[in-house]
Amino acid sequence: MASSSIPISILLSILLSSLLPVPSIAIKNRPLKEKLSHLHFYFHDIVSGRNATAVPVTPPLKPFLSGFGQINIMDDLLTLGPTPNSTAIGRAQGFYASASQSELGFLQAMNLEFTHGKYNGSVLTVLGRNAPLHAVRELPVVGGSGLFRFARGYALARTHWLDPASFDAIVEYNVYVMHY
Ligand SMILES: *[C@@H]1O[C@H](CO)[C@@H](O)[C@H](O)[C@H]1NC(C)=O
Ligand SMILES: *[C@@H]1O[C@H](CO)[C@@H](O)[C@H](O)[C@H]1NC(C)=O
Numbered sequence: 001m002a003s004s005s006i007p008i009s010i011l012l013s014i015l016l017s018s019l020l021p022v023p024s025i026a027i028k029n030r031p032l033k034e035k036l037s038h039l040h041f042y043f044h045d046i047v048s049g050r051n052a053t054a055v056p057v058t059p060p061l062k063p064f065l066s067g068f069g070q071i072n073i074m075d076d077l078l079t080l081g082p083t084p085n086s087t088a089i090g091r092a093q094g095f096y097a098s099a100s101q102s103e104l105g106f107l108q109a110m111n112l113e114f115t116h117g118k119y120n121g122s123v124l125t126v127l128g129r130n131a132p133l134h135a136v137r138e139l140p141v142v143g144g145s146g147l148f149r150f151a152r153g154y155a156l157a158r159t160h161w162l163d164p165a166s167f168d169a170i171v172e173y174n175v176y177v178m179h180y
């Protein structure tokens with residue numbers, strides 16, 4: 001009888017191992033743990049004057065009041081606070097293309113390149129629809145590099161200040177991003 005029964009120590013170790021957590025995915029033995037980060041900053045879209053950071057590269061098509069057809073390339077300053085002299089944290093590099101025939105509505109594609117603090121050297125890539133006359137615009141975060149590898153999330157854009165004569169604008173961004 002005793003010879004056919006499984007020793008209690010083996011039973012215990014089988015039981016214990018089934019209770020242990022499944023090993024998680026790891027890169028170079030460092031366990032990956034997904035986290036949510038919230039970034040808050042201001043985006044300075046200067047389209048007028050000699051120091052413009054967003055410039056049209058195609059003119060709008062004449063029959064459309066929405067500016068349909070116009071593409072602007074930007075290298076816009078990102079700051080911690082709402083004034084241009086606030087701490088610079090990076091640049092928004094990319095373009096916004098007027099892609100709506102009926103209202104001001106852009107296809108916006110940009111890399112948020114961070115140059116300050118712990119995200120210095122990391123990039124978030126944003127691609128989405130931006131209708132600048134709407135109070136809040138939501139744009140998907142589709143990827144990233146550096147500390148933002150595997151990033152996904154969304155950005156909420158709100159116009160903080162707009163010069164109705166020049167269309168220079170300061171936009172508040174809240175970005176929520178999942179990454180490892
Ligand atoms: C452009 O920037 C320079 C250097 O910051 C400044 O001295 C100049 O006044 C600016 N020009 C305009 C038109 O804003
Ligand atoms: C920064 O700019 C704002 C307005 O744009 C001004 O009121 C403030 O005095 C400036 N601060 C510094 C430190 O230059």
Ligand SMILES: *[C@@H]1O[C@H](CO)[C@@H](O)[C@H](O)[C@H]1NC(C)=O
Binds near residue numbers: 117
């Ligand atoms: C950001 O990183 C670059 C390259 O490593 C470095 O030269 C620069 O001083 C850093 N900037 C800040 C504000 O830490």
